[in-house]
Amino acid sequence: MASVAWDGKDGDMARIVFRDAAGKQQSLRLGRCTKRTAQNALTGFERVLESHRVGSTIHPDGVKWLERLDDRLHDRVARLGLVEPRKGAASVTVAQLLERFAAAASVKDSTRAAYKQTTDSLSAFLGVDTPLHTVTTERADAWRNAIAEPKAGSESERRKVKRLAAATVAKRVHVARAIFKKAVRWKLIAANPFEEVRAGSQSNPERSHYVPREAIGAILAACPDAEWRAIVALSRFAGLRCPSEVVALRWGDVNWEKGRLTVRSPKTAHHDGHAVRVVPIAPELRPILQDLFDAAEAGAEAVVPRLHDPRTNLRTHFQRIIARAGLKPWPRLFHNLRASCATDWVETFPNHVVAGWLGHSPMIAATHYLQTRDAHFDLAAGIGNGAEQAAANPATHTLTSDRTEQDAKRKTPRKPAALAGCAIGCDPMETWGMGGTGLEPTPKTPSETLVSDSGGSKCGNNGAGFGAPTAPAERPADPDLAALVTAWPALPLAVRVGIVAMVRAAAPLGASDARDGAHGEGDR
DSSP states (O other), X not given: OEEEEEESTTSOEEEEEEEOTTSOEEEEEEEEOOXXXXXXXHHHHHHHHHHHHHTOOOOXXXXXXXXXXXXXXXXXXXXXXXXXXXXXXXXXXXHHHHHHHHHHOOOOHHHHHHHHHHHHHHHHHHOTTSBGGGOOHHHHHHHHHHHHSOOSSOHHHHHHSOOOOHHHHHHHHHHHHHHHHHHHHTTXXXXXXXXXXXXXXXXXXXGOOOXXXXXXXXXXXXXXXXXXXXXXXXXXXSOOOTTHHHHTOXXXXXXXXXXXXXXXXXXXXXXXXXXXXXXXXXXTTHHHHHHHHHHSOTTOOBSOGGGGOTTXXXXXXXXXXXXXXXXXXXXXXXXXXXXHHHHHHHTTSOHHHHHHHHTSOHHHHHHHTOOOOHHHHHHHHTOTHHHHHHHHOGGGOOOOOSOOHHHHHOSSOSOHHHHTTOOTTTOOOEEOOOOTTOSXXXXXXXXXXXXXXXXXXXXXXXXXXXXXXXXXXXXXXXHHHHHHHHHGGGSOHHHHHHHHHHHHHHSOTTHHHHHHHTTTTTTO
């Protein structure tokens, strides 16, 4: 059941190694001793361990071994949960652990406040004077159930009890697990009773809400002044955390020329490389910042001075503004503004870019910020406004052939002269008619060359000879002509034919001959 292991530089430090009821390896340090002393301790310890596992009275040999132990070694056995501590012996209580954990935590005030919610809950349930080693896994599970489920009682009493959200329960379980993990590290207990307590996800989709741009327009119109419009716009169109990142914003952080904001994040400042980030100034945000800048006093540094007043109640005031706009307040007012900004960004920009602008990883964004909107379902189904969006969104288009049904039914192709020279940048195939001399191809004039719209090898006037492609032409200097050349491969065939027809109609006499003659001049 157990064995003796030897540690230390000289191999004279003994410890008894065993596995607890959960199968996890534990050890009892005996210190420096002889092999005979360690073997006698192993015999007595196995008696104690055996009685604990089967729930029986300790064998007399085990009792005698325990009686001979000094208080320090006996306390180590007690912290393993195998025996009760001796009367009068010092025992760490739940309150002492929680106080030590709070003193050792190096966190921000907001995080410390969140920790206090968990420590208060543990103190109330476990008892402040409860010896730490008596906190079992059963008590840990019972605490989790107590904060997750409504209290027992009549129906009217249960209605009065506010059930914690699943995300809040998960957060408190994680904190409790961290507290007792510290206790194990500090050698106050042998095992963490909260290690296997189910936490769950800290995300809460039920409180997610997408705030559309139309609603933001009404809210901005209902804002009492420019500062409030900036608070709303910075949260919705720049993804800033409110109030922590908005209150830290200075006019020196605004780069008007490049359209960028430098954002300082107190929440992520303790992570390497995440104290400062840069976000774009959206077109909707720029005029709001400009109005606020024009109205600012000379020498002012803070973009939103109102937030520096600790008496400012953002949540209550913002709810009044939303009601004034004729809307209903949504859960997590400012968080969902930031999440809505993230949802808009990720539909246009790559995930890693959006994550950099938001100041966290793509996984965090997907878990806590990105939202599924009704418009996504409409767009995928092609119904309602989604059909119009699908028509305007190139990503939803399927590649279709330029040939129409009528073209397929025609026995003769379109007029060859109308197609000559249409191969600029589109890289199509040549379609040659069967010559009267047999299978051997005969030279064709440009007017006799048929151009297929199915794509393939070089054709038409692009080749210096039959099937011999020339080097690609340089990009035209004229910007309009360059744009036409770039867009040419994606244009439908009918559009291309129309453009060529207009060019020929507007070209001066002799231009066609000059163009045809240039075919042979290109290699000079």
